[in-house]
Amino acid sequence: MKTSVILNQENLGSVLSNVKAPTYDRDKVTTSIVHIGVGNFHRSHEAYYTNELMEHFGVLDCGICGIGLLDYDRKIYNILKDQDGLYTLMIKELDGTYTAKVIGSIVEFIFAPENPFAVIEKIAHPDIKIVSLTITEGGYNLNEATGKFDFSNPVIIEDMKNPMSPKSVFGYLTQALKLRMERGVGGITIQSCDNIQGNGDVAKKALTNYVKEAAPELLSWIEENVSFPNAMVDRITPVTVAADKEILKEEFLIEDQWPVVCEPFIQWVIEDDFKAGRPAWEKVGAQFVENVVPFENMKLRLLNAGHSLLGMLGALHGYNTIDEAANDPDFEQFLKDFMDVEVTPTLGDLGDINLDKYKKSLIDRFQNIYIKDLISRICLESSAKIPIFLLPTLKQQLRNDGEITRAAFVVAAWCKYNDGVDENGNTYEIKDAMSDTLIRAAALSHKDPIAFLKIEAVFGELVNNKRFVETFTNTLNMLRINSVKLCVQKINSSSTSV
Numbered sequence: 001m002k003t004s005v006i007l008n009q010e011n012l013g014s015v016l017s018n019v020k021a022p023t024y025d026r027d028k029v030t031t032s033i034v035h036i037g038v039g040n041f042h043r044s045h046e047a048y049y050t051n052e053l054m055e056h057f058g059v060l061d062c063g064i065c066g067i068g069l070l071d072y073d074r075k076i077y078n079i080l081k082d083q084d085g086l087y088t089l090m091i092k093e094l095d096g097t098y099t100a101k102v103i104g105s106i107v108e109f110i111f112a113p114e115n116p117f118a119v120i121e122k123i124a125h126p127d128i129k130i131v132s133l134t135i136t137e138g139g140y141n142l143n144e145a146t147g148k149f150d151f152s153n154p155v156i157i158e159d160m161k162n163p164m165s166p167k168s169v170f171g172y173l174t175q176a177l178k179l180r181m182e183r184g185v186g187g188i189t190i191q192s193c194d195n196i197q198g199n200g201d202v203a204k205k206a207l208t209n210y211v212k213e214a215a216p217e218l219l220s221w222i223e224e225n226v227s228f229p230n231a232m233v234d235r236i237t238p239v240t241v242a243a244d245k246e247i248l249k250e251e252f253l254i255e256d257q258w259p260v261v262c263e264p265f266i267q268w269v270i271e272d273d274f275k276a277g278r279p280a281w282e283k284v285g286a287q288f289v290e291n292v293v294p295f296e297n298m299k300l301r302l303l304n305a306g307h308s309l310l311g312m313l314g315a316l317h318g319y320n321t322i323d324e325a326a327n328d329p330d331f332e333q334f335l336k337d338f339m340d341v342e343v344t345p346t347l348g349d350l351g352d353i354n355l356d357k358y359k360k361s362l363i364d365r366f367q368n369i370y371i372k373d374l375i376s377r378i379c380l381e382s383s384a385k386i387p388i389f390l391l392p393t394l395k396q397q398l399r400n401d402g403e404i405t406r407a408a409f410v411v412a413a414w415c416k417y418n419d420g421v422d423e424n425g426n427t428y429e430i431k432d433a434m435s436d437t438l439i440r441a442a443a444l445s446h447k448d449p450i451a452f453l454k455i456e457a458v459f460g461e462l463v464n465n466k467r468f469v470e471t472f473t474n475t476l477n478m479l480r481i482n483s484v485k486l487c488v489q490k491i492n493s494s495s496t497s498v
């Protein structure tokens with residue numbers, strides 16, 4: 001009987017034939033991409049595409065150097081060090097079986113807190129053509145309501161004081177770009193892979209705002225030498241749980257300390273604006289387009305907002321995973337109506353995209369019982385997500401006199417969610433950079449519903465919109481006296497408004 005093998009380069013030859021492992025020569029891979037934020041999503045998405053390019057087309061000059069900026073990243077750094085950068089992607093197919101693929105495109109890793117200079121030198125190195133980012137929606141340090149860069153953030157204050165030993169992504173990029181400018185190394189692309197409308201534009205805005213204060217002499221160089229393509233990224237990537245590691249060990253005989261689980265679906269639509277060239281990711285399924293906005297709108301407003309909707313409603317009801325909530329017929333109906341009645345009118349001309357098919361595929365993906373995507377993953381950091389995923393729909397519908405009941409109800413559900421207890425009396429933790437503010441406002445909202453909408457950094461001017469305030473208040477009151485399921489049934493059966 002074969003025994004399991006510990007995943008590392010030396011053991012690659014011994015993995016079972018039912019595991020797809022790199023057959024390209026990893027020693028020949030050279031690094032031209034630096035990636036900041038090597039979480040599960042990067043590993044199921046960009047690193048996966050890049051691995052496919054290496055494996056199927058022998059393109060070996062696009063190796064990735066991972067950077068861990070936060071203390072929290074020490075774990076992934078140590079694990080990838082142990083495993084020579086290798087990890088297993090466990091793709092959960094629609095029939096419940098797994099495809100296991102060892103990914104080899106991450107060939108270097110620097111843990112920034114231990115070696116800040118190495119990070120700066122790496123990004124400044126002439127071989128590096130792209131710095132890609134998955135730093136989360138909140139990581140761009142822009143106040144959602146005012147759009148301004150937050151210079152009161154303690155990490156930013158520190159970086160302004162000690163530019164040579166930065167901690168924030170903006171501090172690092174500034175130092176590295178300065179070196180590139182001084183050394184005449186040439187242009188580079190900063191490529192955001194976060195779920196944000198105009199993610200490239202947002203990355204540019206955040207960085208240039210910081211640079212204006214920290215190193216104004218760099219501004220015109222950035223303008224000429226750095227590009228920030230916008231992109232839509234998509235692949236549902238749940239949190240890895242112990243059972244996944246067990247299955248990998250039992251079924252595939254691989255011992256991987258941190259495999260990544262994901263759905264089979266994958267999409268990457270990118271503006272083709274790369275200052276120093278780029279890998280031919282189109283060969284492995286990425287789409288390069290002139291204008292990514294329609295794709296972004298569609299994905300953020302339907303998929304990500306759909307996730308938040310199922311997450312909030314599901315959490316209150318006491319569901320654990322997104323598939324449970326999505327397979328509840330009342331929630332499913334509510335989600336479909338939200339998509340059709342409230343989001344679709346905001347999407348404008350989508351060109352060739354078949355929206356009905358897209359919406360149908362989203363329901364299927366949410367309902368996939370094999371993707372145990374935790375509701376807690378979806379609900380975390382909602383103060384950074386809701387303004388990007390949901391509020392643009394609400395604002396546009398308000399402007400156009402369109403229907404807003406369901407979107408307002410999701411905001412009301414989010415308010416109630418911050419009480420930290422579901423309808424069965426089970427408590428949960430509010431994991432959010434703004435948790436104190438959210439919890440306080442949610443508590444006040446029991447007496448004064450508008451208290452929640454007064455969180456300026458989230459809602460901005462929306463608190464002054466009479467129709468929104470009324471709809472929110474009605475739905476919140478309804479939610480205070482009825483279960484979330486009953487409310488949803490009521491909204492489903494009423495024509496459009498409460």
Ligand code: CS2
Pocket residue numbers: 195233234235236237303304305307308377378379385
């Ligand atoms: C999710 C996303 O974080 C969230 O709330 O909606 O992580 C989502 O799973 C991905 O964007 C899918 O591409």
